[in-house]
Amino acid sequence: MGIKKFENIPLAVLDLAPINEGAETAQAFKNSVELAQHVEKLGFNRYWLAEHHNMPGIGSSATSVLIGHIAGATESIRVGSGGIMLPNHAPLVIAEQFGTLETLYPGRIDLGLGRAPGSDQATAYALRRTLQSSGDDFPQQVAELENYFSENPVGRVRAYPGTNLKIPLWLLGSSGFSAQLAALKGLPFSFASHFAPDYMMQALQLYHQNFKPSPALASPYAMLGVNVIAAETQERAEWLATSSQQQMFSLMRGEPTTFQAPIDDLEEVWTDREIAIFREKLDSESMIVGTPDVVKQKLKNFIQKTRANEVIVNSPIFHQEDRLRSYDYLAEMMN
Structure with missing residues (x-):
């Protein structure tokens, strides 16, 4: 089945390999x-995994390894990182890893790059062994990585495999920094509007206004993240959404947990402030929750407002059958 589109743009999937309460990581x-096999059949364009560390509810920490696992279990869908947090790694290592992935699965691998640590400060130190790599040198790291993938790399060090491989580089961001860098380098840009919607329009404006064509990209291409939870009734969709909110609140409290089952009575578990935040989230652009009709209209409004070239959907849902069904509903909206 070929790539399908919604409102004339492709839809993609963002996965954090959630580790459910009471389940093993292997099940995640x-x-x-x-899910990857399912959305491939449904006509989704790409399947990205995100790097996070020291979070018991997220299984995608060894992102490159999991990308290879997913690519090996699928046939045609693009698979990539949303993203690799480059300050955590030596660019040469990432060039070799993604050079290997592209060699194994030619024409199917995306390399999305972020500059955040994807973790807390202590974990960043454990990853980097030094806090001198703060993300400020992200542009230099990206340039180093591009050099390793070029046809004639400068310097004595080469990435084998990696040299002269056409792996699409994306820059990811939740502020204006990566938007401007992506524009100046002429690269596709993915904005994390699924958790930072307040900066979305500003970042998009910076990207479009400053874009310079490059050999990689002739005109701007922006992919935006959005959380979507679709179910047969509004009540069930909002119930399913309480799992995602529990994860957010546990991070806000500095007490990350495994991915929790939905809860029935908010007042027994959450404070009044947390319940208010949950209700506010349900009305926000970053989380679309509801019946297929509600989701279709809100997603349509989101695309019309942002003029996105592509939308990447995260559906943080505890029960696997509900998670698959939510993507089914999205596929039914695609032509």
Whole structure:
């Protein structure tokens, strides 16, 4: 089945390989494989995994390894990182890893790059062994990575495999920094509007106004993240959404947990302030929750407002059958 579109743009999938309460990590990976195979059949354009560390509810920490696992279990869907947090790694290592992935699965691998640590400060130190790599040198790291992938790399060090491989580089961001860098380098840009919607329009404006054509890209291409939870009734969709909110609140409290099952009575578990935040989230652009009709209209409004070239959907849903069904509803909206 070919790539399908919604409102004339492709839809993609963002996966954090959620580790459910009471389940093993192995089950999270099985769920991710099942979801990737499912959305490939439904006509989604790409399947990205995100790097996070020291979070018991997220299984995608070894992002490159999991990308290979997903690519090996699928046939045609693009698979990539949303993203690799480059300050955590030596660019040469990432060039070799993605050079290997592209060699194994030619024409199917995306390399999305972020500058945040994807973790707390202590974990960043454990990853980097030094806090001198703060993200400020992100432009230099990206340039180093581009050099490793070029046809004639400058310097004595080469990435094998990696040299002269046409792996699409994306820059990811939740502020204006990466938007401007992506524009200046003529690269596609993905904005994390699924958790930073307040900066979305400003970042898009910076990207479009400053874009310079490059050999990689002739005109701007922006992909935006959005959380979507679709179910047969509004009540069930909002119930399913409480899992995602529990994860957010646990991070706000500095007490990350495994991905929790939905809760029935908010007042027994959450404070009045947390309930208010949840209700506010349900009305926000970053989380679209509801019946297929509600989701279709809100997603349409989101695309019309942002003029996105592509939308990448995160559906943080505890029960696998509900998660698959939510993507089914999205596929039914695609032509």
